[in-house]
Amino acid sequence: MFSFFSDDSCGGGWVCEHRWRQIYSFVQFRNVAWGYPVENWWDNGNNQIAFSRGNKAFVAINNDDYSMEQWLQTGLPAGEYCDIISGNLQNGNCTGRQITVYEDGKAMISIANSEQDPILGLHVEAKLS
Structure with missing residues (x-):
């Protein structure tokens, strides 16, 4: 028997990855970012990276064994954004x-290596103000 639960998981032997917030949110991220160039590339020379897709979207990933704390250029307009991963x-x-995101397009990006999903995603359709 196939069923959905309140946490968007499903039963009956199905996994339903397409219902996971991290997956469906990045489908929307891709739709917002599509056609815009990779800009504002940053990396720590190891396993932390970040980049924008024009002035429409920004992603940061921490795959190191320590936390990421960095002021980064997001390319986004100033305002408050909802992290679509968390x-x-x-x-x-x-x-x-x-x-x-401040007037200069920068934001303090903090991603602990211990987080379940050590990634952050922002885009203009997830802007709060």
């Missing part, structure tokens, strides 16, 4: 962490 934008509110 939460959803629902009725104008973010259920996950919020990131402030």
Whole structure:
């Protein structure tokens, strides 16, 4: 028997990865970022990277065995953004962490290596203000 649960998981022997927030959020990320160039590339020379897709989207990934704490150029317009990996934008509110992008396009990006998903995703359709 196939069934869905309140946490968007499913039963009956199915995994339903397409219902995981991290997956469906990055489908939307891809749709927002499509056609915009990779810009503002940053890396730490090891396993931390970040880049923007024009002025539409930004992603940062920490695959090191220590935390990432870095002021980075996001390429995004100033404002508050909902991290689409840790939460959803629902009725104008973010259920996950919020990131402030300042007038110069920079934001403090903090990703602990111990997080379940050591990745952060922002895009203009997940802007709170």
